[in-house]
Amino acid sequence: MGRSADRLSLVLLFTPFALWIGLLIVLPQLGIGYVSLREKVGVNEFTFGFGNYAAFFEEPIYRNTLLRTAWISILVTALALIMGFPVAYYIAKIAKERSRAGLFLMCLIPLWVSDLVRAYGWILLLRETGVISTTLVSLGIISGPVEMLYNDVTVIIGLVYTVILFMIVPLVSTLQGMDDALLEAGYNLGGSRLTVFRRIIVPYAMPGIVAGCIITFMLTAGSYLTPILLGGKNSSWFTEQIYTQFITRYNWEMGSTFGVLLLIFTSLVVWLGLRLTGQSLATTVAKE
C-alpha cells in the first residue's frame, strides 16, 4: 500500500516533467532536426541529406554572422559578469537586510516591460534627435546632434541591459549563502583584498557565475528584438537569419538547419568555456 502510493506520487511528479521535456523541448527539436535534413529539389519534392548544412558552410555570410553573434554574445556575457558581480555582491553582502528586497526588485523592473518596449526606450534615448543627443546639444557639450543608435556598441549596451538580471540573480543567491567568516578567515590568514576575491569569493560564487554566464550567453545568442532594433545597417544577427529563412524566404529547411547549428554552436561555446575555466556542470550548477 505504502509502496504503491510512493510509486504513484513519483509518477505524478515525474509526468509533468516528462511531458514538458518531451512535448515542448525534445519533440520540437527532433522536428527541426528532421526538417533540416530535407533538401528541396522542386515544388513539394524533397530528398534527404546534409545539403543544407553544406550550404551553410559554403556561404561566408552565414558563417560570419554566426561567429559574429557568438563573439558579441561572449562579450555581452563578460560585460554582464563584470558589471553584475559588484551589484550582486552589494545586494547579497553589503546592503542591509531591509533594503535588499527593494534593490532586488529594482533589478527586476526592466523585466516588467516587454523586450520591444525596452528597445524602443533605448531608441528614444539614443537616436540622433533623441533625449541624450538633444540634451547634450542644449547644454553646449556637443556642437551638433550625434547618432548613438545603429552600431554594435548600442547593441551591446542594449543586450547587457536586458540580460544582466539573469547574471545577478544566480550570483546573489550563491553569494548570500557565503558565510562572512570565510572572508574574514581569508584576510586573517594573510590574504590581500585581491587574494580573498580571487581565491575565496570567486571560487565560492563559481556555481552562480557558471549558471549566470550560461543563461546570459544563451539568452543573448538567441535574442532577436534588441539586436535588430538597435543594430542598424551593419549588425546582422543569427536569429535574424533564421527568421528571414523561415518567414521571408519560405525556406524552412534552411531555417531549421540554422536553428540546429545555433544550438550546436552555442552548446559548443558553453562546453569550451567550461573546459577553459576548468569547471564542470557537476561541480557548479548541479552542486547542492
Added chain:
Amino acid sequence: MNKKMNAFVSGVVALGFSAHGAQAETLRLLTWGGYAPDSVIELFEEKYPDIDVEVTFSNNEEMVAKLRATGGSGYDLAQPSVSRIKAAQAEYGIYKPMDLSQVDTSVFQPNMMEAMEKYAEIDGEIYSIPHVWGTQGLVVDISKAPEVEGWTDLCDPQYKGRVSMRLKRALLLGFAFDTGKDPFAAYDDFEAYEAMIDEIGETLIDCKDNVKTYWTGGDDLSALLLSGEIVVSDAWDSTAFKLYKENPDIRFIPTRTGALAWIDTFTLPKRGEADDAAYKWINFVNQPEIVTMISESSGAVSAVKGGVELMPEGAREAVAAAFDEEALDNLKFMPSVPPGLEDLEGRVLDRVKAATSE
C-alpha cells in the same frame, strides 16, 4: 509527415475553437495594420451581431508562413498581395478558390478585377478579390532633397547618412527599372534575373555608406522622416500620404520609371471555417463610407470604382500631389512571384545586410 502533422494541428485548433463557435461565429482575419480599424469592426458587428471579428496584423511573408505552418487553417480570411497567390498556392496549397457569386464584383474598377484574373487564377478558378491598392516608390522631404527623382538617387552622395531603405525585394525591382532593365520580363529566366540582381546588390553594397539605417516598419520610417534624421527613403505611398498630413514637405515620388503597384486582396485560407462571414466582410468593406474609413486608417486606395475620390481629405490631396496623369499611366503592376525567385533575391539582400561599411 507534413500532411499528417497539419491534420493533427488543425484538429487541435478545431477542437479549441469548436466550443467558442457554437454560440457565435468568429471571423478570424489575417491582415495588415490599418486594414481593419476598430471603428469598422464595431459597425460590422452591429450589423451582424452573431459574428465576432478577431484580427491578426501581419505582412505578406508572415501571412504565407503562418498559413503554411497550419496547412491553411487558423484564419478565415487573409489579405496577401496578389503577387503572393500563385506561387504560395502551388507550393503549399494554403488557399481555396473564391465563390464569385457571393461577392458583388461590379463595384470594382475593371482593371483591378482584370489583375485578379491574370495573377490570381489557377486552373480556371479565381482565388482572390481585390481590396486596396497602392504603390511603392520614394518618400522625400522636398525642402531638403528637391532633386530626387528615381531609385538610384538613394545612392546620391549628397544625401550621405540621410537615406533609409527597406531591404526587401521592391528595392531590387526599383533599382532594376531605374537602371533601364525590366525585371518582370526576366522572371522566367532565373539566370538572367540572378545576374541582374547580383549587379544591383553590388550597387547597394557600394552605397551602404549613404544609408543611416534600414527601416523595417512604417512606424520606424515615419519617426525617421518626421524627426528629420533622414530626407529620402523608399516607401509605401500610404505611409507617405499619412506623413504629408503632418508635414506637407514630405511627398511621395512615384519615380521617373513609375511606381511599383501592388494590390492587396481578400483570399480564403484553405481550411477557413467561416466563409459566409468572410464574404459578408468583403461586401461590407466595399460600401463607400467604409471605404473612406479604411483608406483613412491605411492610407491605401480602395479597389472600388472611384477609389481615389473616396479617400479622406488630405490623403486625396497627397495622392494628387504625387500622381499626375502620366504617373498613373506609368504604374508598374507587380506580377506573381515565381517559386524560388525570392530565394535568389534573399541571398542578394543578405549580402547587402552583411556587408560592412563605415
Added chain:
Amino acid sequence: MNDLSCERVTKKFGHFTAVSEVSLDVPSGAFFSILGPSGCGKTTLMRMIAGFETPSSGDIRIKGESVLGLPPNRRNVKMVFQHLALFPMMNVGENIAYGLRCRGDARSGIAEKVARVLDRVGLPGVEEKRIEQLSGGQKQRIAIARCMVLEPDVLLLDEPLGALDLKLREHMKIELKQLQHQFETTFLYITHDQSEALVMSDQVAVMNAGRFEQIGSPRELYDRPVSGFVAGFVGDANCIPGKIAEIRSGEARVELPQGGEVIGKLCDGSRTGDDVEVFLRPEALRLGAGGAGQSLEGTVDSLLFNGANSRILMRAGTGQLLEVAIPAEAPAIAEGDAATVNWRPDHALVFARRAG
C-alpha cells in the same frame, strides 16, 4: 615579554559601549581565556585584536608593538572561527596551504610544511580530502592546523567547540590543551562555557557588560571571586539572597527574608542593612548539623545522580533549593528524608546583590 597586551581598549557602536576600558596581558605561551555571557563584548574584543574592528580608544600590542595601524592580513594573529570557516571549495591541503601562499612561501616548501602540521595535529595524509568528508573533530584540528602552520604570535579561538556535541566537546577540551602545549603558542580562547575556561586555561578573564570583572587563574576565580557575578558565573554555586544584619570581624550575619540567618565571609564593601547574596558551593555543604548561622534544615527534594558529580537537591525550611555535593562516603538518603546541611563561614561568600 607579553605576546599580547591590551591597554584600556574601548569600543563604542554609536551610543552603545561594547567594550569598556579593558586591559589585559597575556604572557608568552599561556592559555588565556575570556569568559563571559553572550553579548558581554568578548567577541568584539577578539575582533579588535584580529583587526576586523578598530578600537574607539586604547592600544593593542602584539609582542610589544602596537598593531592598530596594521590591517588584519598583516597581523601575526590567527583566528579559529566559531564555525571554523574552512574554505569549502578547497581540499584540506589547499586550506592549510592558503596562508603559506598568501605569505609568499616558496612553492616547494609548502607541501612539506602542510604535511608536517597535519602530522602534528594527528591527521597525517589527509591533504586530498574534501572538507565535507571530515568529522567535526577533524575539522576542528584542520582549522587549528591552518592557523598554526603560519606560526602565529597569538592564536585566537572564538568558541570553536560550540558547534560540537557534548561528548566530542569534552574530548576536544583535553585535546586543545595538549595541542597548545605541543605548539607552545599563546592561545586566546573565548567562551561562555565556564567549564571549558576552567579546564584549559592558565588564566581566565571574566567579562561582563563590556568590562573585566576579574582576571586570575581558574582556582583563584573559583575560590576567591571578587564579585557576585564571578562567584555566580564561575562554577556552580547556591545563591541565597538576604540582608546584612550585622558585620563582625569580616563576617556578615545575613538575615533571610523567610526567616533564619546565614553567616558568611563578607567579600566586598557592603554595609549593615545592604541587600546581599550569599554564595555556597555545593561541595562546601556537608550533611549534618552545624552552629548558628552555619546550617540550614530542610527535606530532600530529589537526588541527581551523575557519577562522581552526584548531588542532593534539598529544599531548606526557608524555601531555598540547595544543591549539595554527595561525598564519597555518603550515608544512604532518600527523597523526602529530613536533612540538615552545614558549612564553614569562610566558605559562604557574601557579595552585594547583583543588579536585576
